[in-house]
Amino acid sequence: MNAEPAQITYRQALNDTLRAELTRDPNVILLGEEIGKFEGSYKITAGLLKEFGPERVRDTPIAEEGFVGAAIGAAMLGLRPVVEIMTLNFSLIAIDQIVNHGAKIYGMFGGQTPVPVVIRFPGGGGQQLAATHSQNLEVWYAHVPGLKVIAPSTPADAKAMLTAAIRDDDPVIFLENLALYNTKGVVPDGEQVAEIGRAAVVREGTDLTVITYSRGTLIALEVARRFAEEGISLEVVDLRSLRPLDRATFCESVRRTSRAVVLEDDWLSYGIGAEISATLMECAFDYLDAPVRRVAAAEVPLPYAKPLELAALPDAEDLARVVREVLAATGFRS
Amino acid sequence: MSEEVQDARQLTDYYAQMVLIRRFELVADQMYKRARIGGYCHLNLGEEATVVGLMAALREQDYLFTTYRDHGYALARGMEPGRVMAELFGKSTGVAKGRGGSMHMFDAGLHMLGGYGIVGGQIPPATGAALALAYRTTAGPEAGAVLCQLGDGTTNIGAFHESLNLAAIWKLPIVYAIVNNRLGMGTAVEAASGEPDLYKRGASYRIPGERVDGNDPVAVRQGADAMLARAREERRPGLLELMSYRLKGHSVVDPAKYRSQSEVETAQAADPVPAFRARLLQADVLTEESARAIEDDAEEKVGAAVAFAENSPDPAPSELFDFAYAQDVPNAPRALPGDPLEVEL
Numbered sequence: 160m161n162a163e164p165a166q167i168t169y170r171q172a173l174n175d176t177l178r179a180e181l182t183r184d185p186n187v188i189l190l191g192e193e194i195g196k197f198e199g200s201y202k203i204t205a206g207l208l209k210e211f212g213p214e215r216v217r218d219t220p221i222a223e224e225g226f227v228g229a230a231i232g233a234a235m236l237g238l239r240p241v242v243e244i245m246t247l248n249f250s251l252i253a254i255d256q257i258v259n260h261g262a263k264i265y266g267m268f269g270g271q272t273p274v275p276v277v278i279r280f281p282g283g284g285g286q287q288l289a290a291t292h293s294q295n296l297e298v299w300y301a302h303v304p305g306l307k308v309i310a311p312s313t314p315a316d317a318k319a320m321l322t323a324a325i326r327d328d329d330p331v332i333f334l335e336n337l338a339l340y341n342t343k344g345v346v347p348d349g350e351q352v353a354e355i356g357r358a359a360v361v362r363e364g365t366d367l368t369v370i371t372y373s374r375g376t377l378i379a380l381e382v383a384r385r386f387a388e389e390g391i392s393l394e395v396v397d398l399r400s401l402r403p404l405d406r407a408t409f410c411e412s413v414r415r416t417s418r419a420v421v422l423e424d425d426w427l428s429y430g431i432g433a434e435i436s437a438t439l440m441e442c443a444f445d446y447l448d449a450p451v452r453r454v455a456a457a458e459v460p461l462p463y464a465k466p467l468e469l470a471a472l473p474d475a476e477d478l479a480r481v482v483r484e485v486l487a488a489t490g491f492r493s
Numbered sequence: 494m495s496e497e498v499q500d501a502r503q504l505t506d507y508y509a510q511m512v513l514i515r516r517f518e519l520v521a522d523q524m525y526k527r528a529r530i531g532g533y534c535h536l537n538l539g540e541e542a543t544v545v546g547l548m549a550a551l552r553e554q555d556y557l558f559t560t561y562r563d564h565g566y567a568l569a570r571g572m573e574p575g576r577v578m579a580e581l582f583g584k585s586t587g588v589a590k591g592r593g594g595s596m597h598m599f600d601a602g603l604h605m606l607g608g609y610g611i612v613g614g615q616i617p618p619a620t621g622a623a624l625a626l627a628y629r630t631t632a633g634p635e636a637g638a639v640l641c642q643l644g645d646g647t648t649n650i651g652a653f654h655e656s657l658n659l660a661a662i663w664k665l666p667i668v669y670a671i672v673n674n675r676l677g678m679g680t681a682v683e684a685a686s687g688e689p690d691l692y693k694r695g696a697s698y699r700i701p702g703e704r705v706d707g708n709d710p711v712a713v714r715q716g717a718d719a720m721l722a723r724a725r726e727e728r729r730p731g732l733l734e735l736m737s738y739r740l741k742g743h744s745v746v747d748p749a750k751y752r753s754q755s756e757v758e759t760a761q762a763a764d765p766v767p768a769f770r771a772r773l774l775q776a777d778v779l780t781e782e783s784a785r786a787i788e789d790d791a792e793e794k795v796g797a798a799v800a801f802a803e804n805s806p807d808p809a810p811s812e813l814f815d816f817a818y819a820q821d822v823p824n825a826p827r828a829l830p831g832d833p834l835e836v837e838l
Contacts, residue, residue, distance in 0.1 A: 187630065218661075219659070219660070220655075220658060220662065222655040222658065222659065224617060224652050224655055225620070225656050225658065225659050226617075226655075226656025226659065227617070227650065228614075228615050228618050228620070228621060228652065228656070229618070229619055229620045229621030229624055229656070231617070231618045231621060232558075232606075232617065232618030232619055232620060232621025232622040232623075232624070232625070233608055233621040233625040233628070234621070234623065235621070235622060235625075236556070236621075236626070237620050237625070238624075238625045238628065238631075240621075248533035251505070254607050255614065255652075256614070256617055256618075256652075257735060259611045259614055260609070260611070260614055260617075260618060261542060264607070264817050265619075265816060265818070266592060266816040266817065267589065267592050267597055268589045268592065268593055268597060268601075269587075269588070269590035269591075269592045269593065269599065269816065270590070270609055270816035270819070271589075271599055271600070271601040272599075272601050272606065272813065273819035273820070274819075276820075304817065305817070305818075307818070307822065322529035324626060327820050327822075328818075328819035328820040329818050329820055333679020346782070348630050354822070354823065355822045356822035356823040356824045356825065357823060357824070362571065373544035400822075400824070403822060403824035403825045403826065404614045404824060405823070405824045405836055406824065406834060406836045407824070407836050407838055410836050410838060411838050414838070420595070425822060438834060441833060441834045441836070442834060442836045442838070474661055489694050
């Protein structure tokens with residue numbers, strides 16, 4: 160009798176991976192606010208201080224620019240620091256170090272010194288944390304050459320992509336999401352190292368492609384299951400890597416399905432969907448049966464009140480409605 | 494070798510380095526005005542004694558981070574003048590292969606981990622380099638340390654204070670050396686800093702501070718030696734303030750109209766290069782003849798540096814993406830402006 164494979168949370172997958180990499184490589188150190196004694200604001204680093212000690216799991220003062228920059232400098236001497244920033248919003252305090260330094264040091268100095276640092280933080284709204292604690296500004300980092308920006312959507316990817324990020328020689332922005340930490344999935348045992356820069360078709364389909372990432376992947380899969388009950392076949396592409404962007408995977412998909420909807424957590428204007436749409440104009444124009452549509456966050460500072468928050472954030476209903484509109488516009492019948 | 498002879502050699506060497514920097518910077522100024530050098534160009538003119546004194550205190554195992562006013566540090570840390578000039582010329586033989594220019598001298602082998610163009614940008618990474626040293630090595634007289642050079646204006650930025658705090662709580666082997674040339678671009682220290690005695694600004698972090706005469710390379714070296722020794726042996730950070738003055742504008746294109754004629758005249762009278770020359774002549778360390786030989790040698794070296802830079806090849810546009818990433822990954826962009834997207838299907 161085959162037992163169901165055990166499922167673990169996204170949080171546990173991150174915790175297990177940090178432990179495995181700390182064990183494997185003495186150059187790996189963790190830095191961040193409240194990651195040690197407090198065990199992390201979201202408990203990603205639970206137990207690690209006790210296991211590895213304060214030299215390797217280092218609590219920092221509230222000084223994002225200082226400790227992110229320090230991680231960059233330590234990486235220049237060959238350490239592999241993994242920095243936790245409490246949320247994406249606070250990464251803005253460190254953006255000079257990330258964009259003006261971390262992203263530049265290898266190329267600007269003529270390829271002499273790599274900067275193998277990982278900067279982890281969750282994005283995401285929907286927790287009634289109001290405007291300053293709910294932003295999805297991953298596209299700011301995805302815009303910058305010199306950075307790698309990745310966003311796993313499942314516990315298995317969380318493991319394989321964090322392992323890849325820690326072993327990568329470049330600065331990697333590792334985007335998590337508050338809504339994903341408690342989600343569960345099967346995580347293969349043993350060493351798993353993802354290839355940074357690759358998207359994945361996470362559900363195959365024939366009628367329309369939903370292109371998304373991070374939390375959006377879960378929503379898209381849920382919507383795809385609902386449409387399948389009606390005999391409509393959606394393909395779901397999880398971008399996984401926002402920089403570099405794997406254009407070929409979603410171009411190839413849209414050439415087959417002829418219809419595309421982008422689901423993104425960021426604000427609409429100048430967002431990830433804009434980049435995807437522009438790419439599809441070049442790679443799939445002749446294959447498209449309808450204009451590409453985008454489902455993105457309403458362009459307001461996210462309000463606290465639940466009805467307003469719900470109205471502003473893209474959800475499964477929004478995606479399903481837009482999928483139906485695109486199908487209807489092309490006279491699709493299942 | 495007697496201590497006196499060794500001292501004489503050392504002092505002669507300091508003078509030679511100061512003269513080389515002076516000559517290099519005067520020629521860089523000319524080359525900028527002849528459009529051989531692009532972008533910004535900030536010169537160490539007037540700061541030669543600070544550069545040479547600091548670099549004399551630094552050992553092979555130590556690491557250096559500086560501001561964008563970095564040509565002198567590159568030379569005194571041991572980079573070939575030709576390769577430094579080639580970097581200014583944007584040539585592929587430059588120390589950063591022409592990718593960085595004047596503000597971004599770098600040599601991993603010499604542990605010169607960069608001139609930094611963003612004010613204060615070097616301070617957190619320098620602090621992190623000290624963290625890496627503390628993590629990997631044990632304290633002792635031969636342990637490595639980090640020297641983080643910065644300007645007076647930088648002491649007002651958050652990165653300075655956050656870094657000093659980290660260095661204090663983590664007990665890091667680092668010395669922050671402020672070259673106080675009295676002006677942050679055109680703004681006087683007194684107008685910009687609530688505590689204009691900058692060496693006192695470590696007090697909030699219990700970091701000991703000291704002010705020394707930045708026109709005297711020996712005083713600078715002694716000040717830096719003491720602080721670096723504490724960093725190596727006790728893992729205590731230090732804050733060293735070097736009183737200096739830049740003889741020209743903030744950058745080559747700045748006529749420096751914000752300072753009075755008398756201020757400039759006073760500074761010129763205290764110019765550290767002729768002052769040190771006179772001192773060594775008086776102490777019989779140098780003779781008029783040996784001083785001239787040093788000056789001729791510097792002129793020759795800088796002339797050769799210009800020739801090397803002139804004759805070096807430009808980087809080829811085909812090399813544009815060579816250092817996009819340290820580790821290749823699929824789908825890294827390679828499009829030039831106007832190119833169609835490369836999507837391999």
